[in-house]
Amino acid sequence: MEIEGIIGKKIGMTHIFNQEGNIIPVTVVEAGPCYVIQKKENSVQLGFIPQKMQRVPKPLQGHFKKAGKGCFKVLKEFKIKPGDEIKPGDEIKISDLFKPGDFLHVTGKSKGRGFTGVMKRWNFSGGRDSHGAKQVHRKGGSIGMSAYPGRVLKGKKMPGHYGNEKVTIKNLMVVDVRENENLIFIKGAIPGHNNSIVYLRKQYF
Secondary structure: OOEOEEEEEEEEEEEEEOOOOOEEEEEEEEEOOEEEEEEOOOEEEEEEEEEOHHHOOHHHHHHHHOOOOOEEEEEEEEEEOOOOOOOOOOEEOHHHOOOOOOEEEEEEEOOOOOEEOHHHHHOOOOOOOOOOOOOOOOOOOOOOOOOOOOOOOOOOOOOEEOOOOEEEEEEEEEEEEEHHHOEEEEEOOOOOOOOOEEEEEEOOO
């Protein structure tokens, strides 16, 4: 089965010991089972997390009926190899895509941090703490320009909304896969809060 990725739900972080006795920090993700809702020429649409039919708009109810697997909260499209015999209604499990030692890309929505200053948002060093400095320790400093161009250029790093945006972390290693529990253990951290939806993709496809 040649499919690009799968939908998952971030459970949280923990650590496990490898065969050498070293601690490895891992993120636990409940990935799948997902069901093929629709097949196109070079991609398929997967559904994840069952949803009651009465909570789904009627146009979507008709869309889900074609696969015959009920309704789902999350839909996402992934690429497939041309000529793959995947069909609507097929079940996709995490063990069909990844095994320990593989590398993958994880896409999710980062934690929203609201309105933040330049030190938190852009890692500015801040103002100095002595020599007459007053209440400027966490400020961005002057943003003025010279006679030319005489204005602040667009894209200037300033305070503003931080987080709550699409983020992809690449080349993370799969430490363990538990097929019976639909769990995958990924080395390191991934975007999003616990119970948020993430998308796992193969490193090369």
